[in-house]
Amino acid sequence: MSAPLLRLEKLEVTYHRVITAVQGVSLEVAPGTIVALLGTNGAGKTTTLRATSGFIGLDDARVTEGAVVFDGERIENLPPHRVTALGIALVPERNKVFENLSVAENLDAAVPRPGARRRRSIELAYEIFPALGRLRRREAGYLSGGERQMLAIGSALACAPRLLLVDELSQGLAPLLVEEMMRRLETVRAETGATILLVEQNAQVALEVADYGYVMENGRIVLDGTPERLRAHQDIREFYLGTGGGTGRRRSYRDVKQYRRSRRWYG
Secondary structure, eight states: OOOOSEEEEEEEEEETTTEEEEEEEEEEEOTTOEEEEEOOTTSSHHHHHHHHHTGGGGGTEEEEEEEEEETTEEOTTOOHHHHHHHTEEEEOSSOOSOTTSBHHHHHHHHOOSOSHHHHHHHHHHHHHOHHHHHTTTSBGGGSOHHHHHHHHHHHHHTTOOSEEEEEOTTTTOOHHHHHHHHHHHHHHHHHHOOEEEEEESOHHHHHHHOSEEEEEETTEEEEEEOHHHHHHOHHHIIIIISOSOOOOOOOOHHHHHHHHHHHHHOO
């Protein structure tokens, strides 16, 4: 079995030197796989991605415990440009594109150094997302939500990443477009060989493309496994997939566990 490309070891992230947002998070991402990090809003998923990419420092936050290990090298708290140079690219949840630049200018801005590798990376972005080729002269501020998402991923691909971090791919997109974007992620992996860590609230679609998944709640990993194992887990089905036959009231994964324990305790 090959060593993981990315490994987080008991990661702890603290904001403003006092607020612990992520605590004891450990996960592994094997080369060439798509791994989903699932959880509700505020679970700590975005913080985990930003800690991995180095952008956490821009949020007045730091990794205060544990390690981020990429291809055998510890990279926690490195600045973003050094992390990107190692082969990690982030598609952020917000501020995905430069709105006053055209599609072509956004892709050019992603990799300022000229060269054959840069040209090929940009060509590949157009191949995977043909709509970007048709829109290359349009200002990004006039793109639809789905087109912006394509451009954000295309800009990340222009960096020729070995590890692609994608934050909330489905946010603000219609269901049919979400399914299409997930299929494009599979194309990205097939065409580039990139490893993908996908942060998602939409567990249903994420588990369709993932090779492995982790569930995050209140800054901690509470469950992990193959998509088949996660889909079969009663608590995941009830809370994240809506197929568990529950009351429909929104509860956290931890609330569900406590509820089930109380049912067993009181008979």
